Amino acid sequence: MQFLSNLSNHQRRLSLLLCLLTLAAGIYSGIVQQRIVNPLLAPLDQQANSALKHSLMLSSASFATARLIDRGIAFVSEAEVGVGVASVKPGQLLKPLQDMAVRYSDVMVVAMTSIGLQLFLLEFGKLAALPLFGGGMLASATLLLLGPPSWRRSCRYLLRGFIALLLIIRIGIPLAAYGVAGLSDWVLTPQREAAEAALQLETAALQRTEQPALSTEQGSLSWLKQMAAQANDLFAAMKSFSDNMVEKLIQLIVVYALQTLIFPLLSLYLLWQAGRWFVLRPIPLTPESAIPAH
Template identity: 80%
Template sequence: MNPLNKHLSTLSTAQRISLLLLCLLLLAAGIYSCLLQQRLVNPLLAPLDDRATAALQRSLVLSSASFATARLIDRGIAFVSEAEVGVGVASVKPGQFLKPLQDMAVRYSDLMVLAMTSVGLQLFLLEFGKVAALPLFGSGILLSAALLLLGPAGWRSSCTALLRIFIALLLVIRIGVPLAAFGVAELSDWVLEPQRLAAEAALSGETAALQRVDQPLQNGDEGSFSWLRQMAAQANDMFAAVKSFSDNMVEKLIQLIVVYSLQTLIFPLLSLWLLWHLGRWFVRRPLPALPAATSTAAAA
């Protein structure tokens, strides 16, 4: 038995409760004065928070750029199809020829919206953990611990469960979420980054021509026939640019869909699932049996 346990064993039940209440008061003073959060917890976890935030912001930038690329592909194909029909060039129907690529681009852009939403939610949880997790869940811990010490014996089970829930929430939000975000980023860089770079390089190279072709605007000084001729020329340019896509563009889009699904959806959801089950295990694991004398004294 170490000296601390030996000293605690010499104290009466009332003295132990008084000592625990004093510790709760000191903890409450540290929480509500923000000294514990600003001077200890946040500086201690600052390296992890910074790495997690940087990784999530990088994922948000990449998702936004990929969404813009997907919308560019969809806009280009739609413009080519509509322009060919509008000027009466019925010999070529690019909409049917490029429909699989357009459908894949639409699905890719929808996935990027989900990816940006997922990353934004993780960034919100990171900021929430840094600012409000300790005051909010710390208050629940203090209240549950006070009820456990001072409340009736019949409340013990419920108060213990509440105390464990608040502790689990604090640990998951303040430590688990940034740790999971950093771990997902490191795993993605190690496993998925080469495939993502290769696919996006190929896709960016093929869409470079699309960025130089814009739909013409009608000038009030020119007639409708002149505008239609400009639109036909632009449509032909756009069709040539889209047609220059290699046959593996759909394959590249599928690769990017898989990469971003793993990086921004599956891996984060899997990490949150693991954190959820760790929290459930912490809340539901059996408590050690209390000494009979202490239980009797507390009940009295």
């Protein structure tokens, strides 16, 4: 600091410009990213990546369960049971549960999309955030040093913007993903595990019931009888769903909406507000910038 204070204004700018050129060479050669930034942030990246992949696996399994419930109820809904000379379709009584399963599968699709987007941002931050936003920072700092005084305020805002984007993408996104995973494990995991265990228990009978294949030796009449028997078995399995299955599905929708949509969006909103405050906070006037340019 004493050395810099003894330099003239021109020498000080030249020294800072040489520092910027050295930093640019380190960034675009990959030395800063591969040997300093990525190894330093590797534990956070691994924790965030592991948490997101675990959430993606749970969402995929829940989507498969929802589709199984939907297919099972659709199959039962088409089965007719003879009552005297008439026939009825008792599976139609399970239509509300089928509708809820469809809504649940839609939420799982949105959840998997959200997690996939977060994984993309995580990989983007590791590979391209520093060269992209670091280049913007270097260009803004160069304009701040060499540009006319009338550009300084705009260059400072631009420099702050690139710094905020770099910190949000490279550090904020992994930290938010890891924090959301920790919060979800602490608050939501017991409810999710209990609801999924109840669904898996009730759908176990559905997984063992399959549609019979048509055999040319037995003929169409025998196949239809097997279909009726299978439909009755499947209807009995579906009837084993208790009245609280809809409540369990609603509970899972709330849990996954919080874990994969609301919590990540809230964390991104907070990061955005922090970056916006960093960019838009007042810039103190220096004696040089207070003098109007002629």
